[in-house]
Amino acid sequence: MIAAIIALSVLAVVFGLLLGYAAVRFKVEGDPLVDRIDSLLPQTQCGQCSYPGCRPYATAIANGEADINQCPPGGETTIIALADLLDRDPKPLNPENGVAQEVKKVAVIDEPKCIGCTLCIQACPVDAILGAAKQMHTVIANECTGCDLCVEPCPVDCITMEPIKSDVLTWKWPYPEFRMERAQ
Amino acid sequence: MNEGSSEIRPLWKFHGGVHPPQHKRESSILPIRKAPLPRRLFLPLHQHIGEPAEPVVSVGARVAKGQVVANATGYVSAPVHAPSSGSVTAIGEFPVPHPSGLSAPCIVIDTDGEDRWQELTPVQDYRELPPSALRNVIREAGIVGLGGAGFPSYIKMNPGPRKMIETLILNGCECEPYITCDDMLMRERAAEIVAGLEIIRHALQAERCLIGIEDNKSQAIKTMRAATGKHDWIEVVPVPTLYPAGSEKQLIRVLTGKEVPSNGLAINIGVVCANVGTAAAVHRAIHYGEPLISRIVTVTGGAVHAPCNLEVLIGTPMDELINECAGDMDAIQEIVMGGPMMGFALHRTDLPVIKTTNCVLAATAANLPPPQTVLPCIRCGACADACPVNLLPQQLYWHAKNKDIDKVQEYNLFDCIECGCCSYVCPSNIPLVQYYRYAKGDIWIREREREKADVARRRHESRQQRLAQEKAEREARRQRKKADVVPEAAAAAAQAKKKEAIDAAVRRAEERRQSAMERAQTRRQSSSGAATGTHDDPPESNDDDR
Numbered sequence: 001m002i003a004a005i006i007a008l009s010v011l012a013v014v015f016g017l018l019l020g021y022a023a024v025r026f027k028v029e030g031d032p033l034v035d036r037i038d039s040l041l042p043q044t045q046c047g048q049c050s051y052p053g054c055r056p057y058a059t060a061i062a063n064g065e066a067d068i069n070q071c072p073p074g075g076e077t078t079i080i081a082l083a084d085l086l087d088r089d090p091k092p093l094n095p096e097n098g099v100a101q102e103v104k105k106v107a108v109i110d111e112p113k114c115i116g117c118t119l120c121i122q123a124c125p126v127d128a129i130l131g132a133a134k135q136m137h138t139v140i141a142n143e144c145t146g147c148d149l150c151v152e153p154c155p156v157d158c159i160t161m162e163p164i165k166s167d168v169l170t171w172k173w174p175y176p177e178f179r180m181e182r183a184q
Numbered sequence: 185m186n187e188g189s190s191e192i193r194p195l196w197k198f199h200g201g202v203h204p205p206q207h208k209r210e211s212s213i214l215p216i217r218k219a220p221l222p223r224r225l226f227l228p229l230h231q232h233i234g235e236p237a238e239p240v241v242s243v244g245a246r247v248a249k250g251q252v253v254a255n256a257t258g259y260v261s262a263p264v265h266a267p268s269s270g271s272v273t274a275i276g277e278f279p280v281p282h283p284s285g286l287s288a289p290c291i292v293i294d295t296d297g298e299d300r301w302q303e304l305t306p307v308q309d310y311r312e313l314p315p316s317a318l319r320n321v322i323r324e325a326g327i328v329g330l331g332g333a334g335f336p337s338y339i340k341m342n343p344g345p346r347k348m349i350e351t352l353i354l355n356g357c358e359c360e361p362y363i364t365c366d367d368m369l370m371r372e373r374a375a376e377i378v379a380g381l382e383i384i385r386h387a388l389q390a391e392r393c394l395i396g397i398e399d400n401k402s403q404a405i406k407t408m409r410a411a412t413g414k415h416d417w418i419e420v421v422p423v424p425t426l427y428p429a430g431s432e433k434q435l436i437r438v439l440t441g442k443e444v445p446s447n448g449l450a451i452n453i454g455v456v457c458a459n460v461g462t463a464a465a466v467h468r469a470i471h472y473g474e475p476l477i478s479r480i481v482t483v484t485g486g487a488v489h490a491p492c493n494l495e496v497l498i499g500t501p502m503d504e505l506i507n508e509c510a511g512d513m514d515a516i517q518e519i520v521m522g523g524p525m526m527g528f529a530l531h532r533t534d535l536p537v538i539k540t541t542n543c544v545l546a547a548t549a550a551n552l553p554p555p556q557t558v559l560p561c562i563r564c565g566a567c568a569d570a571c572p573v574n575l576l577p578q579q580l581y582w583h584a585k586n587k588d589i590d591k592v593q594e595y596n597l598f599d600c601i602e603c604g605c606c607s608y609v610c611p612s613n614i615p616l617v618q619y620y621r622y623a624k625g626d627i628w629i630r631e632r633e634r635e636k637a638d639v640a641r642r643r644h645e646s647r648q649q650r651l652a653q654e655k656a657e658r659e660a661r662r663q664r665k666k667a668d669v670v671p672e673a674a675a676a677a678a679q680a681k682k683k684e685a686i687d688a689a690v691r692r693a694e695e696r697r698q699s700a701m702e703r704a705q706t707r708r709q710s711s712s713g714a715a716t717g718t719h720d721d722p723p724e725s726n727d728d729d730r
Contacts, residue, residue, distance in 0.1 A: 126647065166286065173283065175622050
C-alpha cells in the first residue's frame with residue numbers, strides 16, 4: 001500500500017518536472033492560430049474586412065472579435081477553409097464587406113495621364129507601384145493583389161482595375177456542366 | 185531475325201485497360217507523302233512542356249528554312265525554327281490548338297516557295313562527342329517528345345551523374361484509336377528510327393534497348409525487326425494490343441515488370457522511354473543537321489475521304505491538310521487533335537499543326553457517339569476495373585464533384601494519366617476524366633494563388649517594417665534636435681538656480697534679522713521681568729504652560 005503511494009507520488013513528481021521543463025523548453029512564441037488563419041487569407045491587404053490588412057483580421061478572428069465571412073477577395077473558398085480550421089459552420093459572405101469578385105483584377109496606370117504625385121505608392125499595401133515624385137508611376141502587375149486601394153487617392157483618376165486576361169498558361173478545364181438525369 | 189527475339193520474352197500486365205474500336209486501317213493504306221507547302225505558317229511559341237520560347241526575329245525579317253526564330257528560355261524549354269524560307273509577317277497572338285480555344289503568341293511566316301535551307305551543319309561522328317555535347321545539339325534542334333506530351337527530349341537523355349540507364353524503351357505502341365503516324369513511320373523509315381535509337385543509346389550509355397510495338401502492327405514489327413537485325417542490343421517486342429499500352433508507365437510495366445513510383449519518373453528505375461518519331465527526329469538532327477520543322481500527322485475521320493499520313497511542316501493550318509486528304513469541311517461535326525480517347529476538340533479548323541500534333545481527326549456525326557444522358561453513379565466499380573493506374577475512379581469522381589481538393593489528392597489524383605478508360609466503361613456515361621482535369625486545374629490554380637499570397641504577405645510585412653523603421657528614424661531625429669537645444673535650457677536652469685539661491689539668501693537674511701529682533705525684544709523683556717521678579721523663560725514655553 002505504502003509502496004504504491006510512494007511509487008505513484010514519485011511518478012507524479014517526475015512527470016510534473018518533465019512537463020514543467022517541456023513547457024519552458026518548447027514554449028511557442030507568438031500565436032500559432034493567428035498564423036494559421038493568416039495563411040488561409042488571400043493577402044490582398046485590401047481592408048474590406050474593416051481591419052487594416054489580413055493579419056489584423058486574422059488576429060481579430062482568433063480573438064473572436066470578427067466573423068469568418070468578412071473577406072470578399074477570398075470568397076466562399078476562404079470562408080470554407082476558415083470554417084474547417086476553426087470547426088465552425090460556413091456562412092455566406094457578409095454583404096457589408098463587399099461582394100466576391102469572379103475575375104481577378106490588376107491595377108493599370110494610364111501612364112501619360114500620371115502626374116507623379118506618389119499618392120498611389122503610399123496607398124499600395126504591397127509596394128507594387130514603382131515611381132518617384134514628379135516621375136511617371138507604373139504597376140508591377142505580377143505583385144499587384146488587385147486590392148483597389150490605389151484607385152481612390154489618385155487625383156487625376158488615371159488608375160483603373162482591369163480583369164486579368166486568361167491565357168493558355170493559366171487556363172484550366174471548366175467544371176463539367178450537364179444535367180444529370182434521374183435513373184429510370 | 186536476331187537471337188534475342190527468337191526466344192519468347194516474358195511480358196507483364198498492367199491493371200485494367202480497354203479495347204476501343206481501332207479504326208487504324210483507314211489511314212494506313214496510303215503511304216506517307218509530303219503535304220504541299222502552305223502559303224502561311226503559324227508557329228506558336230509554346231509547343232512543348234515548359235517555358236514558352238522567345239522570338240529572336242522581328243517582323244519583316246527574311247528567314248531560311250531551319251533558321252531559329254525563337255530561342256528556348258530556361259531549362260525546360262525548346263527553340264522554334266522556321267519550317268520553310270520566307271519572311272516574318274507578324275508576331276503576336278493567334279489562335280492555337282489548345283482545349284481553351286484561346287490565342288497565344290505566335291510567329292507568322294509567309295513562305296516564298298523556294299524552301300531554301302540555311303547552311304546545315306551535321307555532326308560528323310556522334311560517337312566522338314561527349315553525351316553532354318550531343319544533348320546540346322538535340323536541344324538546339326528543338327526536339328521534343330513527339331508521342332503527344334512534348335517534353336523536351338534532351339532532358340530525358342540526361343541520366344544524371346550516378347543514374348545508370350539499364351533499359352532504353354522505344355515506344356511504337358500507338359495504342360490510341362485512329363492514329364497511325366508511328367505505325368507508318370516504322371513501316372517506311374525503320375532505318376531512320378534505328379539510327380536515331382543508336383544516338384540516344386550513346387547519349388544515355390544504355391545497356392539494352394526494347395522496342396515495344398502493339399501486336400496489331402505486324403508489318404511494322406516485321407520492318408523494325410529487319411532494320412534492327414544486326415544489333416544484338418536491340419529487341420523488338422510485340423506487346424498485346426490493349427489501350428493504354430502506349431502510355432509510358434504502362435509500357436514500362438509490360439516490358440520490364442517494373443513500376444514507376446508515384447510522383448516518380450521512369451529514370452528513377454533506370455528506364456528511359458522515347459517515341460519512335462522522336463528517334464527519327466534525333467537522327468535527322470545529328471546526321472543531317474536538320475532541326476525539328478516537320479512531323480508525320482495522321483489525317484483521318486469520317487469527314488476525310490482519303491485518310492492518310494502526311495509529312496507536315498510545323499505551323500501548317502489543319503484545314504489545308506484536311507483539303508489535301510479530300511476532306512469535306514461541311515461534314516465535320518467535330519475536329520479533334522489527337523485520338524478520340526485522349527485528344528481534345530478544337531474550336532476551329534484553321535489552327536496550326538504543332539510539334540505534338542500526331543493526328544487530326546475530322547469526325548462526322550456518325551463517328552461520334554450519340555450524346556448520352558448522364559446518369560447517377562451506381563457504384564458498379566467498372567471504372568476501377570478499367571483503371572490502368574489502379575486508382576479508385578469513383579471515389580475520385582465523388583470528391584472532385586464536391587470540389588474537395590484534399591480528398592482527391594488523398595486518392596492520388598495526380599497519378600491519373602487521363603487515359604479515359606474509366607469514362608469509356610462507365611455505364612452511366614459520366615464524363616469522369618473531365619472531373620479529374622477540372623480538379624487538377626483547380627489544385628494548380630490554388631497552388632499558384634497560395635504562392636502569390638505568400639509573396640504578397642512578405643511584401644506587405646516588409647513594407648510595414650520599412651514604414652516602422654522610417655517612423656523610428658523620424659522619432660530619433662526629433663530627439664536629436666531636442667538634444668541640440670539643451671545648452672539654452674541649461675542656462676535657464678542655472679539662472680533659475682541662481683535666483684533660487686538669491687531668494688534663499690534673502691530669506692535667510694530676513695530670518696536672521698527677525699530672530700535678532702526677537703532676541704533683542706526678549707532681552708528687553710527679561711531685563712524688565714527681572715525688575716518685576718518674573719522668570720526668564722522664553723515666551724513660547726510660557727505659551728505652552730498656559
